[in-house]
Amino acid sequence: MTLDNILEEIKNAENILILTHESPDGDAIGSSLAMNLALKQIGKNPDVIIRDFPRTFMFLPGSKDVKEEASKDNYDLIIALDCADLKRLVGKEYVEKTNKVINIDHHGSNVMYGDINFINPVAPACCEILVGMLEYFDISINIEIGTCILAGIITDTGGFKYSSVTAETFEFTAELLRKGVNVSDIYTKVLETRTKGNFELLRRSMDRLELLEDGKVAFTYITKKDEEEVNAEPGDHEGIVENGRSIEGVKVSIFIRQKDEENSYKVSMRSNGSVNVSDICYIFGGGGHPNAAGALVQGNVNEVKEKLLKEVRKVI
Amino acid sequence: MTLDNILEEIKNAENILILTHESPDGDAIGSSLAMNLALKQIGKNPDVIIRDFPRTFMFLPGSKDVKEEASKDNYDLIIALDCADLKRLVGKEYVEKTNKVINIDHHGSNVMYGDINFINPVAPACCEILVGMLEYFDISINIEIGTCILAGIITDTGGFKYSSVTAETFEFTAELLRKGVNVSDIYTKVLETRTKGNFELLRRSMDRLELLEDGKVAFTYITKKDEEEVNAEPGDHEGIVENGRSIEGVKVSIFIRQKDEENSYKVSMRSNGSVNVSDICYIFGGGGHPNAAGALVQGNVNEVKEKLLKEVRKVI
DSSP: OHHHHHHHHHHHOSEEEEEEBSSOOHHHHHHHHHHHHHHHHTTOEEEEBOSSOOGGGTTSTTGGGOBSSOSSSOOSEEEEESOSOGGGBTTGGGTTTOSEEEEEEOOTTOOOOSSEEEEOTTSSOHHHHHHHHHHHTTOOOOHHHHHHHHHHHHHHTTTTTSTTOOHHHHHHHHHHHHHTOOHHHHHIIIIIOBOHHHHHHHHHHHHHOEEETTTTEEEEEEOHHHHHHTTOOTTTTTTHHHHHHTBTTOSEEEEEEEOSSTTEEEEEEEESSSOOHHHHHHHTTOEEETTEEEEEEESOHHHHHHHHHHHHHHHO | OHHHHHHHHHHHOSEEEEEEBSSOOHHHHHHHHHHHHHHHHTTOEEEEEOSSOOGGGTTSTTGGGOBSSOSOSOOSEEEEESOSOGGGBTTGGGTTTOSOEEEEEOOTTOOOOSSEEEEOTTSSOHHHHHHHHHHHTTOOOOHHHHHHHHHHHHHHTTTTTSTTOOHHHHHHHHHHHHHTOOHHHHHIIIIIOBOHHHHHHHHHHHHHOEEETTTTEEEEEEOHHHHHHTTOOTTTTTTHHHHHHTBTTOSEEEEEEEOSSTTEEEEEEEESSSOOHHHHHHHTTOEEETTEEEEEEESOHHHHHHHHHHHHHTTO
């Protein structure tokens, strides 16, 4: 069984490198930190590399252990978490130098780049995969590990909201609450505390939000200039695309954000149910989940908008 | 024990009138509909009066049974739910005509106006009180009753977010999910679907939002003219005050909404933790919970704002 193979590799390794995807969100960070604490608990020597760590998640146990670069030349094992593709793996330069890669993820689009791949596309979060995995490994989910895991689950379920949420999600949360974990505090820190930059970006994005195609599509954007003017930090654009999705009648919410290069926009799409936005983003070289996906598209605001709408119109 | 007394009164009654508070929210509606279905299950003949029923909650089982006026002249028993004060009870005119009133609520400010009062200020929602009560009465919480109860819990915990949420809340939700209740669907309908009117009011309120007192106070407002211009429906102002509370550093969020009378504003206040906004609203003749309260204050926007800020400044 894959879980036994993973456990064997972990047992045989001493120095383990934990990696996750670029633009890390709560599930990427939560699963990396939880794995880090779990490996320490069983006497291993792990390193975690995460770049552009959002301030929002600094409260998580073990976040101070995170590095931008590895501290060693060689590792016995790499564990990649919540990352569907090697291209998006931060620290992928260490993959060539390391014999074994374990790839643990919940993206259906995962390309199986590991020597061992443990992919559960039904899990609402990579962190939820870790719950069962750590239990199977007999590693106790203490308050610290539980806090990291819950942060990931809350992030990727939109606060217990998405249809991916399971009875196990709620049971696990009840258990953590009984152990003394302040669920409400984690929830608020992860999802409900807007930095001033985030608030200002949201305010601008709402001002510009257009309802198109008979109200079935919400579209808005943020430029580099906006981000500079409000002193935006990494992660300050979070929540903007979900805001569009929440409007009655909207089937697809599109939010585009200018990248460092003038004529390039990072696209985020969300759908309510029927439309598969992962398929649409795939056309532009991106991907994700059926209800939440992204891509990088060239052009100015209007060009990118028209390119996307052309594809969206075909499926709504 | 009070629960036994309540059960005895219900057993002795045939025609039962279910009432709740004005401007009904998900907990008021969810608990009323759940009680209605539960009483029918045990062969009683209940009526539910709710006025200004928001369209958001029309999906709840039994919502079509709701009346604006009672169908009978006399009832054997009134059950008032989620209502702290007779003044706010819609249908209070029937109280005088009825021998017994059972008052079931979770507001600490409840003034105990019932012949039997069952108040649990620690419960996150009136609906959560019903879970234990119906179990004690041996009334099965089927999918329909469970859906109504969950709608109330999701409303009053802000989607499992507030610190009032308990391990029991999560366990109950897990149980409903296992029974086949679509938790995500209820969540989305209750909290995540913004009517266009709600979106437009939110957009205006965000545009006007001011951060005062070194960013510790968020203030915004909506006028009658706004509501007319966006064709606002009952409930379309929901979420505006929470939006202000979510900004980093904000201790008190104030949202005021013009009433039908020109110079009168309905005040909603939310606090993050330490400040007791119920105490502040009490000064103006209102009340509520320590972290969520309301009042009615006379004046124009600036006058009301200054009256409130004067009191808020004393405690932040």
